Amino acid sequence: MKRLLLVLLLGILAVTAYTFCRSWSLPDFPDSPQYREGKFRNGLPRPPMSLRDGVQIWWNFLVSKPKGTVPERPIPVLPLDRAALDAAPDRSLFRIGHSTLLLKLRGQYWLTDPVFSERASPVQWAGPARFHAPPISIDDLPPIAGVILSHNHYDHLDHDAVLKLDGKTARFIAPLGVGDQLIAWGIDAAKVEQLDWWQSTEAAGLRLTATPAQHFSGRGLGDGDRSLWASWVLQDDDFRLFFSGDTGYFDGFKAIGEKYGPFDLTMIETGAYDPRWAFVHMQPEQTLQAHLDLRGKWLLPIHNGTFDLALHRWEQPFERITALAAEHGVEVTTPRMGEALDMAAPVHGTRWWQDVVTR
Template sequence: MSFKQMVEVSWAFFVAKPKGTVPDGPIPVLELDRATLEQAPDHSLFRLGHSTVLIKLNNQFWLTDPVFSKRASPVQWAGPARFHELPIDPEELPPIAGVILSHNHYDHLDRAAIRMLNEKTARFFAPLGVGDQLVRWGVPAHKVEQLDWWQSAQFAGVEVVATPAQHFSGRGLSDGNHSLWASWVIKGPGARIFFSGDTGYFDGFKAIGQAYGPFDLTLMETGAYDERWAYVHMQPEQTLQAHLDLRGRWLLPIHNGTFDLALHPWQQPFERISALALEGNVPLSTPLMGERVDILAPHAGPRWWEQTGSTVADMP
């Protein structure tokens, strides 16, 4: 952005925040417990919030970008706060085969979550440099695998591939772009998933689709966007095109519904991507936080963002 745009955006964020960027009531969440997760069939997926997704592959669990803290911020007394409770107490999560990290921004890399998960997670997969941060936080180096773009690793019967993304990294004033960011291909027995992480739209999606598609399900960033920073966060129209480039079957929008990170109404990402998917005849899944999705046979899901202030029991 130009200096003028940076000033305008900063003023909008901190002084003149538009109305509607935060829900005016509780968001309906489907509560989970460990027994429910353990009894869930293979190829199950549960969205826990923002870009945190719990995936069951080869009868073991994988987590993307786990963020459990109240705020996506360097401190817990200020910064973007959660719209909703977590569907499950993180301490109740079953053993995790692998945690997959896209980059080191606070809404994707949560120090408290990493420390809590350390004891129950067998492996952490991260882009170059991000794994060093995990080791500094106390994760044993032998549990951390750092990958460059197009490198892959296999663990517990699942292959993960770090693929390109168009974004940036940094957690402070002095570490800008000192570590890599990535999207991920997740290939389990009988299922293939794409996890976008954070990214602008670029021609890398076509290259990934050609190399690893088609995908049964794409978990695609759809939220915290603005035309002024479209090069690092896709507009919904670009999200849909990226899904098509990837040769995805079902699209599940993520990076929305949990934190106030932009200037658009909080429910707008769901409205826009729903309309675009309908127009383009693209199968779209928008599950409740905590609702099970069958990776191989997803369902559309309710329009839960229209039910602010309702509980799951109240929903039709």
């Protein structure tokens, strides 16, 4: 069994490398302050990981995962259709899964990091599988004013979803380099806009700003950190939203909060964390602090519930962040997949995840 898993891992790596080498050329971005010596960089250098540590992490994922990382019962999903979306008030949010959010702003629809495929992987025969189906298919989605992308990892940038969304999406807004990947896949360059940190654009009455994050990028063996990663600020007049993408905790949250806060809602990653990779994925305590740094009013924890990407129990992100929020008087909302959330007047929601696990 272990040999089979090792063969599968090597197969995934080989396919990833082959796919990458055939897919696109790597542009340079010498004008970006984040781009140095052929790669994008965080403000602080990422701590090195030894080959032994990397192999040990992969080994734990493949053959020695602890119990509870997979939900024991079906995850509740509220099916969505076009009628329900159109009937929802403006400034509504629908959680599709992981970091995929459908936002209704000024009567138009926006998607963040749309992942609709069965697996967050370069291949669909191996890799992290979904725990639940999306509450709505791409075919049933209304026209999309814009797709907002945070970075190019497989659990945030879904090749098949991008191609299916192309016919109903007006714009794709991405960090530097990620847009080049879309163009290489066949998306019309006129529909793609790429931003560096602190750059802004106007679209469909909204102002969108790419803001710093502390992470990394890569989809193959030769493109590590050759495209940028970002968080996003969305402004609808005086209504302000923050979408974290993937990030470790860093002082950039305070800078973003000082420049653009307070935020009516922060959508911040809380899941797939581990002390060994805290530099690029926050612990729940850090998620809470980031929300406070941003001067957020309500917190929506994302990057959880959909894929098995870590070694903690499946429900742990929900339990930890809600307990921390209660302890510090922070308002946290936890809608079910497909459940409508009024971003202008959020509610806490139910502890739906407790019905999915047994003790």
